[in-house]
Amino acid sequence: MCEIYNSLCSCSFDVAKEFAEYHKLTGQGEIYQTSLMSALIAGVYDGSTTVKQLLDHGDFGLGTFDHLDGELIAFDKDVFQLKEDGSANQAKMDQKTPFAVMTYFKPQIELPITESMGREQVHKLIDQLVPSDNLFCAVRIDGTYEYVRTRTVPRQDPPYRPMLDVVKEQPTFSFRRMQGVIAGFRSPQYTTGINVPGYHEHFINNERTGGGHIQDYRISSGFLQIGVVSKLIIDLPTTEQFLDADLARKDIRQAIEKTEK
Template sequence: MSTQTCHCAEHIAAAYVEHHQHTGEGEIYQTSLMSALIDGVYEGDTTMADLLKHGDFGLGTFNQLDGELIAFDKTIFQLRGDGSARHADPDQKTPFAVMTFFKPEISQTFDHPMSRQELHDVIDSLVPSDNIFCAVRIDGAFEHVRTRTVPKQTPPYKPMLEAIAAQPEFRFDHVNGVIAGFRSPQYTQGINVAGYHEHFITDTRQGGGHVQDYELACGTLQIGRVSKLVIDLPTNASFLGANLTPDNIHAAIEQAEK
């Protein structure tokens, strides 16, 4: 009886994932909380293979805060502390990541330069409600992209604002690439990153990082609206002992995401 029950549960879970992949009904899967990352919880048990069961598009980081994570087209890349990029291994783990099956409902092409703020204004006009999530992808030629990447940390871990104090920054000029990210509602601050959170990788897949600024020369914007959020909370000692509601959480996240 127990074996049959297990198989039945696995079948239902597989059918649920299959449903969301083919109906386009948006759902975000998230492992851990941004406030945990801010507090220095840099170890998780969720693997890259696990993430791809919940989405084909997203972003996050790796255990020990070892670079930035960008995912699209069912592939996950690690954007490293030296500005380089590589394919992530299936067994690498993450302390924080956000994934979805990307189902763009809105697409717009630009044949003239657009700043990051101008593109965000376009997205805000196309999806005016801040009460749902947007998955955002930009493919194109960029005049420049400015990024940063947190270097790998070692125990005992410092809080994130201390860890990023000396983070390296990089600038990619006249480059083609992909930006993948989310616009999250303001009410999710601390759970997620409220507002825009974007990562970049070059078309050669050799460089990238967490986006600080960019100017698009020409390219295509795709937006998928997402109305469901599923959070998988860790149960390890560092998460259970973390301060997830500090007084300065909004300012801390804004500083971390600059």
């Protein structure tokens, strides 16, 4: 159990593990989701839910914007749009989203990060703290990062192309020696097509000037918070575009994996 994070074995890790054991079957709160990941894969990019409406259901989350215009990150009741040029701007309340996931962030597990860790190491640490994959985890990491590699999808105009074609043109960015916030979710594997199974994370720097969808990172120090969530509410669009979309493609898992790289 201690091989990933030796420095925490005698104190912080054990305390966090005890909390995790207590909370693993008692997730609090709920996740609100607008539309489906399979709809986004199919090219349903017209927004049906406003930022203001998202904030009626949570203060923490991620997603994208109308016309697939960049990435969405939300925390502390603030919502930011991460644009295709790598910049970040505060979102307007009337902006719409075709896909977003929100929750009221209520961390039951908190843990300092005191040594350099890569993304996969952090994920393994979370998996140790919350070993069941059958509930959702909301994950926030405030820290100093050696680097964060991100990508941001570019805005699309009708007729929309499938997302697998769009991501081939997505610009990537590298943020180095920078403080920032990661907001994300670990979703159960059985949610494939409904959500992104596994880890889905977005980043924004402390200056709130840049960020994006995370491809990789290494953190040197910081603070990890995890909220275990056991309820999911899905608000489905009723637009013609959504109703006509193929939402049950056989290779949906492989398609999601390619778009999330």
